[in-house]
Amino acid sequence: MAGEPHRIVVVGAGFGGLEAIHHLKGAPVEITLVDRRNHHIFQPLLYQVATASLSTSEIAWPIRHLMRGRPEVTTLLGEVTGIDALARQVLLKDGARLAYDTLILATGARHAYFGHDEWEPHAPGLKAIEDATTIRRRILLAFEKAERETDPEVQDALLTFVIVGAGPTGVELAGTIAELARDTLAPDFRRIDTHKARVVLVEAGPRVLAGYPDDLSDYTKQSLESLGVEVVLGAAVTECTADGVVYGGKLLPARTIVWAAGVRASPAAEWLGVPADRNGRIIVEPNLTVPGHPEIFAIGDTVSLAGPNGKPVPGIAPAAKQAGVYVARVIRARLADAPAPPPFHYKHQGSLAQIGKKRAVIDFGWIKLRGALAWWIWGIAHIYFLISVRSRLSVALSWLWIHTRNQRSARLITQGSDEDDSHAQKV
Ligand SMILES: Cc1cc2nc3c(=O)[nH]c(=O)nc-3n(C[C@H](O)[C@H](O)[C@H](O)COP(=O)(O)OP(=O)(O)OC[C@H]3O[C@@H](n4cnc5c(N)ncnc54)[C@H](O)[C@@H]3O)c2cc1C
Numbered sequence: 001m002a003g004e005p006h007r008i009v010v011v012g013a014g015f016g017g018l019e020a021i022h023h024l025k026g027a028p029v030e031i032t033l034v035d036r037r038n039h040h041i042f043q044p045l046l047y048q049v050a051t052a053s054l055s056t057s058e059i060a061w062p063i064r065h066l067m068r069g070r071p072e073v074t075t076l077l078g079e080v081t082g083i084d085a086l087a088r089q090v091l092l093k094d095g096a097r098l099a100y101d102t103l104i105l106a107t108g109a110r111h112a113y114f115g116h117d118e119w120e121p122h123a124p125g126l127k128a129i130e131d132a133t134t135i136r137r138r139i140l141l142a143f144e145k146a147e148r149e150t151d152p153e154v155q156d157a158l159l160t161f162v163i164v165g166a167g168p169t170g171v172e173l174a175g176t177i178a179e180l181a182r183d184t185l186a187p188d189f190r191r192i193d194t195h196k197a198r199v200v201l202v203e204a205g206p207r208v209l210a211g212y213p214d215d216l217s218d219y220t221k222q223s224l225e226s227l228g229v230e231v232v233l234g235a236a237v238t239e240c241t242a243d244g245v246v247y248g249g250k251l252l253p254a255r256t257i258v259w260a261a262g263v264r265a266s267p268a269a270e271w272l273g274v275p276a277d278r279n280g281r282i283i284v285e286p287n288l289t290v291p292g293h294p295e296i297f298a299i300g301d302t303v304s305l306a307g308p309n310g311k312p313v314p315g316i317a318p319a320a321k322q323a324g325v326y327v328a329r330v331i332r333a334r335l336a337d338a339p340a341p342p343p344f345h346y347k348h349q350g351s352l353a354q355i356g357k358k359r360a361v362i363d364f365g366w367i368k369l370r371g372a373l374a375w376w377i378w379g380i381a382h383i384y385f386l387i388s389v390r391s392r393l394s395v396a397l398s399w400l401w402i403h404t405r406n407q408r409s410a411r412l413i414t415q416g417s418d419e420d421d422s423h424a425q426k427v
Contacts, residue, residue: 006027006030008030011106012105013063013075016320019320020106020297020324022328027332029331034077035063035076037063040066041060046059048176049136050139052139055410058391061387078094079093080093083271083272084097085296087099088295105296106302107300108300109265111125113259123259124138124259125260126173133414136412139161139180140413143158146192157243159194160200160253161199161256162202163199163200163257163258164202165259165260166201166210169260171208171220171353175227177197178224179357181195181197199228199229201231202235202245202247203234206234208220213368219370220355223359235248242255268282282302282304283305284305288344305346322344322346323346352378353378359371362374362378383396
């Protein structure tokens with residue numbers, strides 16, 4: 001109706017959704033932001049929660065609080081299960097419907113097990129806060145159980161940590177678990193020598209950090225090995241069980257397995273019945289609208305789009321944020337009856353991965369960095385992108401403690417300490 005504010009529903013308060021809302025400030029719109037979680041997560045540091053380096057509240061913030069200064073934004077906790085595109089309504093799990101004039105889908109992705117979902121209870125992936133605390137719990141419990149174990153074979157399995165997938169998350173997890181065992185935990189245990197813990201990084205491809213230049217990839221492998229990580233390349237995992245991991249036709253007994261090997265988009269493409277790529281990502285138009293639905297935008301990890309040089313736009317935070325900024329511009333132009341902005345153009349700013357204390361790799365394209373300098377830049381960049389001043393100070397302090405005293409203060413086993421790990425709940 002004329003005179004009524006334009007209704008925008010944003011599904012997902014991740015990097016893409018929040019950035020779109022941020023750039024719609026002052027526009028004549030009424031926004032409903034719906035997310036199935038009450039918090040926004042800084043996923044790049046999730047592995048530090050999983051490895052007891054940071055606590056959950058240092059990398060996650062209540063969405064409602066983030067929107068407190070935006071009276072035109074209503075935050076709802078709810079899970080979206082479908083979209084009635086004809087009626088222009090978003091369907092929630094509890095039966096509620098949210099009407100929209102424009103819809104922004106920013107629902108991200110989750111880990112995927114290449115058709116073997118039965119592996120998930122044995123090899124949790126890392127995406128949500130619950131995933132991180134589950135992994136942290138398993139790692140810490142394994143050391144606790146090993147301290148009391150008398151059977152050497154079982155003790156070896158308890159002290160073997162396998163990470164499947166040597167992308168940035170796998171590398172970061174492997175390096176940090178090795179440092180946790182070697183530096184942090186060693187003085188705290190009496191019966192076991194935590195230096196003997198095995199950290200095995202298994203990768204199906206021929207290199208670690210496959211998306212990085214060869215020399216940075218080689219440096220990363222050597223750095224991991226110097227931390228004591230066993231890097232196994234060209235080995236596809238064919239089974240994950242409560243007993244361990246099978247690759248190359250052999251079982252490696254291990255009680256802790258972490259999955260960092262594959263992702264699958266949210267079911268947004270299924271909600272709309274539109275074409276998706278093999279990872280379930282919506283194949284969007286160059287202006288980030290869903291084919292056949294100019295009033296629906298999809299951004300971030302849940303979409304597939306060719307970037308510069310025909311390469312796909314990567315599933316990383318800056319890509320989701322740039323898409324959020326772009327969509328806000330398109331909506332503003334439409335509301336002002338102004339010409340539509342040119343198609344979305346993704347600008348790659350660089351790739352960063354931490355390997356361990358004072359070791360990281362950075363590929364800015366025009367310059368490649370590794371070692372301590374890269375680590376400082378990595379650290380400063382991550383602190384800069386955290387949301388609040390409190391989090392920045394808190395993370396900086398936690399890192400100072402880790403680097404000067406080897407102390408990781410978030411070594412808490414939560415969700416009980418006697419539950420059988422292999423049957424931990426799905427999150
Ligand atoms: C462990 C890990 C480490 C990473 N490290 C880096 C890094 O170092 N650098 C980097 O640039 N990128 C990194 N990434 C990738 C980066 O986090 C993602 O590319 C980015 O979060 C994508 O943003 P998004 O807005 O598309 O989705 P997300 O940020 O994932 O947000 C999606 C939101 O949608 C909500 N949602 C999903 N489904 C529903 C539903 N049905 N109903 C309601 N709400 C829903 C979710 O709760 C979530 O809040 C990492 C990712 C992970 C998992």
